[in-house]
Ligand SMILES: Cc1cc2nc3c(=O)[nH]c(=O)nc-3n(C[C@H](O)[C@H](O)[C@H](O)COP(=O)(O)OP(=O)(O)OC[C@H]3O[C@@H](n4cnc5c(N)ncnc54)[C@H](O)[C@@H]3O)c2cc1C
């Protein structure tokens with residue numbers, strides 16, 4: 001099976017988000033970068049399927065030149081090829097992003113044949129538009145199921161399983177080629193090995209520079225929600241605090257079973 | 258008559274879901290600002306659509322649109338996307354407003370892709386104009402974005418728990434109109450082919466009144482025994498941070514946060530959890546938060562209501578012992 005997985009470079013924010021003075025971006029001077037946990041699991045799923053059924057796996061991202069780091073991370077755990085759609089780092093809205101990804105897929109498929117499966121994260125970690133995968137699938141005329149936590153590929157078809165809205169699980173059987181967006185929990189991603197990292201360092205990254213075109217959504221400014229910063233009342237230290245804690249539990253009415 | 262505002266109200270079993278009623282509330286405000294009629298499409302099984310429409314009495318809708326197509330069940334995402342696209346073509350709404358949960362975003366994104374329209378997900382507010390000015394959530398609500406939306410029909414979803422739903426006010430029920438979409442085999446191709454019940458017994462994390470959450474500070478799979486003991490005494494459930502699920506100490510189903518569960522218990526006890534925004538976004542709806550941490554300056558201290566500074570492996574057993582002492586006395 002030939003599989004493409006799409007990932008998006010995002011800052012690895014920790015305890016608190018700090019914005020740049022102009023409110024246009026998160027201040028990343030002291031931050032590393034990563035991808036959504038959903039996409040880490042999508043990368044792992046692509047590697048596992050190719051390990052089990054043969055074929056090749058490709059990882060793609062649309063982002064600044066520095067996003068090559070996220071492509072190398074993916075290749076370090078076994079992804080075969082990498083494609084960077086290089087931008088100047090500005091925000092691309094979901095419509096513009098999907099158009100560029102569709103064009104890149106069509107170019108890749110013209111050269112090396114169709115992708116049986118294109119994997120996305122359920123939503124990106126930062127903008128969370130819940131739509132790029134759906135737009136790419138629609139443009140390619142392929143079926144898509146979102147929020148998937150289980151994939152069983154077969155010959156010419158795939159079964160995708162997800163949590164049902166009102167509890168339990170529901171499965172969809174799709175013909176290939178198909179598109180799936182996955183959620184963290186579908187698998188437990190492996191750590192990259194040292195040889196894996198070294199191999200990834202030497203691998204080629206295919207590059208192109210898509211032209212930006214507005215898709216109708218345009219950022220004005222980012223803001224932090226008005227969370228009133230409270231300071232927790234310290235009610236004790238160490239095990240001696242147990243009586244104070246149990247008084248608290250009684251006060252909340254959670255002691256009676 | 259100006260173009261209506263169309264709300265999508267998902268009503269399984271004829272009972273509108275709360276996030277849909279929150280979306281309907283934002284749609285009503287938008288219709289008020291535009292001086293436009295407010296209409297709703299009932300997204301339900303064929304047998305439940307009319308009762309779903311009737312239950313919107315007192316919410317000041319001009320019309321509730323009941324979809325008539327016997328093959329269109331809630332198991333057909335593209336079937337509904339095609340249907341809504343056809344309703345948009347026939348009624349020409351200024352905006353379509355749906356719930357911002359997983360399936361609400363999935364549905365409206367399919368409509369947007371089909372009609373090649375932009376879509377803004379997880380809004381908290383909207384100001385109409387020739388360009389709409391929106392405020393939407395990024396980072397699952399840890400950050401807000403003001404943005405312009407420029408489109409002939411504005412496709413919007415509303416972030417859950419961001420817009421309190423209006424209560425019915427006794428005004429007359431909406432007139433019920435029916436709409437029969439034309440659906441192709443392709444529209445109905447993607448559908449649920451099998452179902453399984455949930456295999457998790459015990460108090461679920463979503464329903465538990467008390468949740469005891471463990472982070473890196475727990476240290477191992479076995480380390481969770483202290484949390485299980487306390488949760489058991491309180492009839493609660495055990496959850497965890499992404500560190501513990503990534504380490505394989507707990508299954509991912511226990512993960513609280515941006516890419517895990519959103520919980521709203523009476524009390525959340527966060528043990529050995531630093532309080533990263535991606536974790537906090539999953540538990541900040543708890544009525545009370547108690548943090549147990551060795552570090553008095555951990556970020557969670559600016560989120561929790563109460564804190565105990567100390568080693569969770571000493572504090573938790575002492576708490577369980579104190580509960581046993583008091584309940585047996
Ligand atoms: C896009 C994205 C999505 C994410 N989604 C999630 C998510 O859904 N859920 C989630 O939880 N995280 C998520 N994360 C990860 C998140 O950013 C943090 O890395 C994670 O929550 C930290 O987990 P932790 O608090 O257990 O570990 P740490 O941050 O390492 O904190 C451990 C804490 O334990 C305290 N401690 C240590 N030993 C003890 C002891 N013996 N007794 C008491 N206290 C002790 C330490 O002082 C420290 O405060 C996500 C990250 C990204 C980038």
Ligand SMILES: Nc1ncnc2c1ncn2[C@@H]1O[C@H](COP(=O)(O)O)[C@@H](O)[C@H]1O
Nearest residue numbers: 006007062120121123124129130131132
């Ligand atoms: N710039 C990007 N480059 C590659 N893939 C992306 C990009 N943005 C979004 N995606 C993919 O689309 C999914 C959903 O993104 P979104 O619609 O922003 O929630 C993400 O989880 C990624 O898999």
